[in-house]
Amino acid sequence: MVAVVDVRAELARLIAFNTISRDSNMDLIAYVQERLNEYGIESRLVPNAEGNKANLLATVGPMIEGGVVLSGHTDVVPIDDQDWHSDPFAMIEKDGKLFGRGTCDMKCFLATALAALPNMTAANLRVPIHFAFSYDEEVGCAGVPSLIRLLRNELPTPSAVIVGEPTDMKVVTAHKGVTAVSALITGKEAHSSQTQLGYSAVMAAGRLITFVGDMTAKNVAGSKKDGRFEPDYTTMTVNVIQGGTALNIMAGHCTLTWDIRTLPTDDPGTYIDRFKAFCADIVLPEMRKTAPEARIDVDVRAGTPPLKFEADSEAERLCRQLTGDNAIRAVSYAAEAGQFQEAGLSTAICGPGSIAQAHQPNEFIALSQVELGTRFMADLIENLAR
Numbered sequence: 001m002v003a004v005v006d007v008r009a010e011l012a013r014l015i016a017f018n019t020i021s022r023d024s025n026m027d028l029i030a031y032v033q034e035r036l037n038e039y040g041i042e043s044r045l046v047p048n049a050e051g052n053k054a055n056l057l058a059t060v061g062p063m064i065e066g067g068v069v070l071s072g073h074t075d076v077v078p079i080d081d082q083d084w085h086s087d088p089f090a091m092i093e094k095d096g097k098l099f100g101r102g103t104c105d106m107k108c109f110l111a112t113a114l115a116a117l118p119n120m121t122a123a124n125l126r127v128p129i130h131f132a133f134s135y136d137e138e139v140g141c142a143g144v145p146s147l148i149r150l151l152r153n154e155l156p157t158p159s160a161v162i163v164g165e166p167t168d169m170k171v172v173t174a175h176k177g178v179t180a181v182s183a184l185i186t187g188k189e190a191h192s193s194q195t196q197l198g199y200s201a202v203m204a205a206g207r208l209i210t211f212v213g214d215m216t217a218k219n220v221a222g223s224k225k226d227g228r229f230e231p232d233y234t235t236m237t238v239n240v241i242q243g244g245t246a247l248n249i250m251a252g253h254c255t256l257t258w259d260i261r262t263l264p265t266d267d268p269g270t271y272i273d274r275f276k277a278f279c280a281d282i283v284l285p286e287m288r289k290t291a292p293e294a295r296i297d298v299d300v301r302a303g304t305p306p307l308k309f310e311a312d313s314e315a316e317r318l319c320r321q322l323t324g325d326n327a328i329r330a331v332s333y334a335a336e337a338g339q340f341q342e343a344g345l346s347t348a349i350c351g352p353g354s355i356a357q358a359h360q361p362n363e364f365i366a367l368s369q370v371e372l373g374t375r376f377m378a379d380l381i382e383n384l385a386r
Helices: 004-015 026-038 103-115 115-121 144-152 199-220 268-287 314-323 337-341 368-383
Strands: 043-046 054-060 068-071 091-093 096-098 127-136 161-163 177-186 237-244 252-260 295-304 345-351 362-365
Touching: 004 026, 004 096, 004 368, 026 043, 026 054, 026 115, 026 127, 043 144, 054 115, 054 144, 068 103, 068 144, 068 337, 096 252, 096 337, 096 368, 103 115, 103 362, 103 368, 115 368, 127 144, 127 368, 144 337, 161 314, 161 337, 177 199, 177 268, 177 368, 199 237, 199 252, 199 268, 268 295, 314 345, 314 368, 337 345, 362 368
Parallel strands: 068 127, 068 161, 161 345
Antiparallel strands: 043 054, 054 127, 091 096, 096 362, 177 252, 177 295, 237 252
């Protein structure tokens, strides 16, 4: 079995790469390729249009059907305006914890896979282990679709995908979907004392924000719930708003962005349609009384499908066998797991670290979780060996 110290060293190397989503991940990807090359493992890259980011796909073992995909994203969230007590990109150990951006979300899972390469290549695997490392997960799971297409089109079909998001090494078999929606509101500028001559786009935005909140409130009071999730209903929140130029000018433009976190049985399109109807039937007619040119342009900016419960799937059976965890769990965050499942691949989420530490200043992973992740990878190799 790989020693925990080897995983820690691998994790420290990965943390040292600043792979915040707005920046490139190519240095980290080049490093991963070097590690794979040491063991004679070829890898393929799927770059983005600009060429400054790439997915990586590699296979250890025989190129046959029935393998297991180890899926993880290489990007991390920003550190801006966070109170870090140490360099986020220089991993340190303190009080049984490893600190650094990405330690739990989710470079530790990548580190356990890379540190296990000697064991994987020596194990005489009966089915392959595929590495599927993606970019831009943290900005709407935008990078992985091209990786999934490559995997489905050019590799023998795997039997299971394990997405290593932080779950405390517990088995998660469902997550909510997420859809991002923006609304560009065009009003009419006028002196703020002359409200009969214009309409403030910010005021219109206020009505739309209230409507989004009202839709969530109906779900809170409604019957469409699933107690396996927390919260157990579909949620909607407006999280970004920009508009206006001065206190005494009625705002000509305002943009708001909101997200929909849907239960797997719910349809985000239902809420988008309600929102559009409220704009067209209620808000715009009022705006156009004093601003005939007023308009509201609604754009669905990104969407990630939910991971749906799939009883006794191959991925679920494998993860439960390796962990001994038989509880039914779901999470309210979105991940790439739903995209793999949508492509017809049996998928579960299981990885080291706690989601409570993700995206936080002074992000950390407990050494006990590193140990569990290391054991999981060793047991997976043993399970797949002849």
